Amino acid sequence: MKYFYLKHFAWFTLLFCLFAEAQTSKVLIPPAPTVAASSFYLSDHQSGRILAERNSDKKLPPASLTKIMTVYVVCRELQNGHLTLDEKATVSKKAWQTPGSRMFIEVNKQVSIEALLKGVIIQSGNDASVALAEHVAGDESTFASLMNQHAQRLGMSNTHFRNSTGLPMDDHYTTARDLAILTRAMINEFPEYYQWYAQREMTFNGIKQQNRNRLLRRDDSVDGVKTGHTEAAGYCLVASALRNDMRLISVVMGTASENARANESQSLLNYGFRFFETHKLYSAKEGLLETRVWKGDKKQLSVGISEDLYVTVPRRHFKDLKAETRVDAKIVAPVSAGQQVGTLNVSLAGDVMISKPLIAKSAIGKGGVLQRLYDEAMLLLKR
Numbered sequence: 001m002k003y004f005y006l007k008h009f010a011w012f013t014l015l016f017c018l019f020a021e022a023q024t025s026k027v028l029i030p031p032a033p034t035v036a037a038s039s040f041y042l043s044d045h046q047s048g049r050i051l052a053e054r055n056s057d058k059k060l061p062p063a064s065l066t067k068i069m070t071v072y073v074v075c076r077e078l079q080n081g082h083l084t085l086d087e088k089a090t091v092s093k094k095a096w097q098t099p100g101s102r103m104f105i106e107v108n109k110q111v112s113i114e115a116l117l118k119g120v121i122i123q124s125g126n127d128a129s130v131a132l133a134e135h136v137a138g139d140e141s142t143f144a145s146l147m148n149q150h151a152q153r154l155g156m157s158n159t160h161f162r163n164s165t166g167l168p169m170d171d172h173y174t175t176a177r178d179l180a181i182l183t184r185a186m187i188n189e190f191p192e193y194y195q196w197y198a199q200r201e202m203t204f205n206g207i208k209q210q211n212r213n214r215l216l217r218r219d220d221s222v223d224g225v226k227t228g229h230t231e232a233a234g235y236c237l238v239a240s241a242l243r244n245d246m247r248l249i250s251v252v253m254g255t256a257s258e259n260a261r262a263n264e265s266q267s268l269l270n271y272g273f274r275f276f277e278t279h280k281l282y283s284a285k286e287g288l289l290e291t292r293v294w295k296g297d298k299k300q301l302s303v304g305i306s307e308d309l310y311v312t313v314p315r316r317h318f319k320d321l322k323a324e325t326r327v328d329a330k331i332v333a334p335v336s337a338g339q340q341v342g343t344l345n346v347s348l349a350g351d352v353m354i355s356k357p358l359i360a361k362s363a364i365g366k367g368g369v370l371q372r373l374y375d376e377a378m379l380l381l382k383r
Helices: 002-025 063-079 113-119 126-137 139-153 175-190 191-198 258-275 369-383
Strands: 039-044 050-054 087-092 111-112 201-204 206-208 220-230 234-243 247-254 276-282 287-294 299-304 309-314 323-328 338-349 353-362
Touching: 002 126, 002 309, 039 175, 050 258, 063 113, 063 126, 063 139, 063 175, 063 191, 087 126, 087 247, 087 258, 111 113, 111 299, 113 126, 113 191, 113 234, 175 191, 175 220, 175 247, 191 220, 201 287, 206 287, 220 258, 234 258, 247 258, 247 276, 258 276, 258 287, 287 323, 299 338, 309 338, 309 353
Parallel strands: none
Antiparallel strands: 039 050, 039 247, 087 111, 201 206, 220 234, 234 247, 276 309, 287 299, 299 353, 323 338, 338 353
C-alpha cells in the first residue's frame, strides 16, 4: 500500500510539473486598446511585425498623409543627383493659389528645395507640395505617376495617388498598412531628411507655424511623422517613436478630431512599447555556421542570412525563442554567393515566427578532377 501511494504521488508530481511548465511557457499578450478610428495599424520598424491592426487594408482618402510620398519622391531625386537642396524652384500661380494648409510662398518667387521640403514636412504646405511636384516632374499629374511607381515598387498594393497634396480627388486612396510600409522606407532610406519631421515649428516669409503633430510636444520619444485632415478623410496621423532602440510606427485614419488622432496614436504606441520588445538576433555580416561542400575547390561553406534579422516578441519571452537551421543535405559545387542552401526558422512556444533563407556567404568553384572523383566515391559510400 505504501508503494502504491508513493508511485501515484510520483506520477502526480510529474504531471503537476509538466502542467506548471506548460503554463509558464504560454505566451500571453493583452489585447490591443480600443481605437476610435476607421482603420489603424501598429508595427515594429525593425522587424516589421504587426502588433495591432483593424481594417488596415481598407482603401481610404489619406488627406495630407499623401505628402509622406511627396517627400519620399523628392528625397529619391536628391539621392539620385537629379536635385540639390540649394536648387531653386520658381513658384507657379497654380502652386501659389493651392487651397488648404500653406507655407505662404509667393508667385514667381524662387524658393530652395530645402525650404520647400521643410514647408511640406513641418507646415504641411499644399503650395510647397505643388511647387516641388512641378519642379521635379513638370506638372503635378506627371509627379503623381512617379508617386504611383514608387508605391508599386515598395509593395503598397492598395494605393493610388492623383496629386501631391492629398486634396480630395476621385481615385486617390491608400491604406493604413501601405502608409506604414512607406514610412518604414522613408526612415530607412533617408534618415538625414527624416529628422526634419521632429521639428516643432518653422518660420517662412515672416510667418511662424507650428507642426500639427501634437505628439511631438507630448512625448519626447516621438520624432514624426505626418498629420492629415479633410472632411472625407477625417483626422489622420502617422506617428513614429523611438524608445531604448526600439522604434514603432503607428497609423490611425478617420478619427473625429485633432485630439482624438493624437490620443489614439499615443495609446497604440504605449501599448506596443509596454508589452513587446525587439532584439537583433543575427547580423548579415556574420556566418551562422559552416557546412560541407562536395566536389568543390573548398570543403567548407560559410552560411548566413542576407540581411540583419530582428525579432519582436512579447516582453519577458525573448529567452523562450528557439532558432533552428536546416541546411541542404548535399551541397555540390559550384556554389554562387547568395545561393539558398537552407532555411532558418525562429519559433516561440512551438509556433514559427520567422522563416528566412540561409544563403552561401561566398562562392565556391568546382574542384579538380581528383577532388571530384574522391568526393563522388565518398558520396556513394554515404548512400
